Amino acid sequence: MLCQCTQHDDQKEAERYISESERQWAESVASGDTTVIERILADDFVGVDPKGRQYEKTEMISETRNAPKYFVSNHLNDVKIRFYGDAAIAQGNESWQRHTGERGRFVWTDTWIRRHGRWQIVAAEDLDAPESSR
Template sequence: MRKLIKLFGLITWIYLLTGCNNTQPTITTIDYKKAEDFIKESEKQWAESVGSGDSTVIERILADDFIGVDPEGKQYNKQQMVHDTRNAQKYFKSNHLNDVKIRFYGNAAVAQGDETWVRYSGQQLTGRFVWTDTWVLRNDKWQIVAAEDLVAPVK
């Protein structure tokens, strides 16, 4: 698992160092406070969408070229996340954001946080996701280009 996390981190940094060059905002100044508020609220809405099945937040905040890694190490894309979110309310009673920390690097941001969920049935009825999302400012829109989720013990 550590190798997977290190590999994901390396891929993310390579993307930030090379892939973001084409998405640099022109002469505009970034309002980081406004961006931080937007990212925090978006992360909260994404967490809550697991319990509601509302995929509109996913469609809005995930970039078309988004790639995520689930807790089992499988990759998924935006379309799969939209589909899974619409069906999530069958399995999850609720999911709530606990905390998120955001760091900015020019037109990119790394958000790290955790959320607590409750399932209707299964081996584990309550749990916690711990995650890292990579956000990029493109065409005046902050969107997630990469994500990695882990299941962690409830605090």
């Protein structure tokens, strides 16, 4: 029983870490702060942007530094996380606003892997979506 409790506690802690990291990544779009991206994206990370273009960690760091030129805000609305041993799938959405007043949402899926005791994103796919009417 102790083993199951410890495993459950580890998963809850990982869920908190992943959820908080996703929130920080969303907010970095408006702040330009790259520290969260440098921490949570694996060196072998590959993402797919809404136009279908692949990008790597170094590109994401550079784009995040420049993002405040375009974005006033970007906020995490929701994230759901499912665990599969040392892997986790995080799916969520964010609401953003540009300096032009344009608003929208990103819908995404991030694949997290635990390597050497550390959770990092190895893959991401992002989609543009209309702003929610909620």
